Amino acid sequence: MGGYAPTYMRILITNDDGILAPGIAVLANVAADFGDVVVVAPDRERSACGHAFTMRNPIRVREVEGLGLEAYACDGVPTDCVNFAYYQLLNGELDLVLSGINSGPNLGFDATYSGTVAAAMEGAINGVRSIAVSLAMFVEPGPAYWDTADRWLRENLGAMLRMPFPELAFYNVNIPSIAYDEVRGTRFARMGLRVYENRFEKRLDPYGNAYYWQGSSAHMQAAEPNTDLRAVSDGFVSVTPMSLDWTRHTSLDEAHQAFFSRSSQPV
Numbered sequence: 001m002g003g004y005a006p007t008y009m010r011i012l013i014t015n016d017d018g019i020l021a022p023g024i025a026v027l028a029n030v031a032a033d034f035g036d037v038v039v040v041a042p043d044r045e046r047s048a049c050g051h052a053f054t055m056r057n058p059i060r061v062r063e064v065e066g067l068g069l070e071a072y073a074c075d076g077v078p079t080d081c082v083n084f085a086y087y088q089l090l091n092g093e094l095d096l097v098l099s100g101i102n103s104g105p106n107l108g109f110d111a112t113y114s115g116t117v118a119a120a121m122e123g124a125i126n127g128v129r130s131i132a133v134s135l136a137m138f139v140e141p142g143p144a145y146w147d148t149a150d151r152w153l154r155e156n157l158g159a160m161l162r163m164p165f166p167e168l169a170f171y172n173v174n175i176p177s178i179a180y181d182e183v184r185g186t187r188f189a190r191m192g193l194r195v196y197e198n199r200f201e202k203r204l205d206p207y208g209n210a211y212y213w214q215g216s217s218a219h220m221q222a223a224e225p226n227t228d229l230r231a232v233s234d235g236f237v238s239v240t241p242m243s244l245d246w247t248r249h250t251s252l253d254e255a256h257q258a259f260f261s262r263s264s265q266p267v
């Protein structure tokens with residue numbers, strides 16, 4: 001850990017879209033210029049599983065041939081993949097976790113649902129520098145400019161590794177899914193407060209019974225200034241420093257005082 005970029009690294013690639021997802025190959029190819037790459041990814045799509053891990057069931061892992069690199073498919077979720085790689089496969093000898101490239105944005109509250117981001121969280125918990133990367137389509141399903149993500153990462157992964165990685169911190173990167181020449185630059189942006197509006201839909205099945213569907217599509221709209229959502233909507237790559245410390249520090253004193261003031265000021 002630290003602000004240096006070592007010339008040799010052991011790099012884990014994972015995602016929540018499954019081991020055959022296109023983003024994983026793009027990320028692995030870029031990472032290969034920076035060190036030894038191993039892929040451990042879910043054997044199927046696990047999007048929106050958040051920071052879940054498998055507790056009551058066994059985890060099975062099989063080596064996958066034919067991807068041109070050392071790769072394993074895991075029947076668990078992304079957090080399981082990170083921990084299998086860290087504890088079993090690599091015995092803690094891991095310098096960098098790259099999660100993604102997710103097929104779709106992880107902006108605003110998406111970060112709290114995302115398995116892609118959760119893998120970076122788990123990397124940070126294990127003390128490993130971790131970055132989540134997503135390709136942000138403006139309307140899903142939209143055109144996926146994997147080439148834009150590939151080029152931006154090739155030009156900027158080295159710079160990202162010079163960024164500070166303090167304890168329990170990681171980065172969430174969203175690359176707009178637009179032609180590379182249209183990308184206006186890179187912005188360091190805070191996490192926005194929401195992405196979706198009215199995303200719970202009621203439908204009828206062929207028998208007339210109601211069922212419900214949520215999160216089926218994301219429509220990005222300009223939002224608060226300085227947010228990840230705004231940056232990507234404006235055509236910038238957003239880089240958001242994230243922390244696993246969920247404490248609202250400014251409330252500690254305030255809440256404490258209000259709680260203990262009961263005895264002296266009965267209502």
Ligand code: MN
Pocket residue numbers: 016017046047048102103104116
């Ligand atoms: Mn996903």
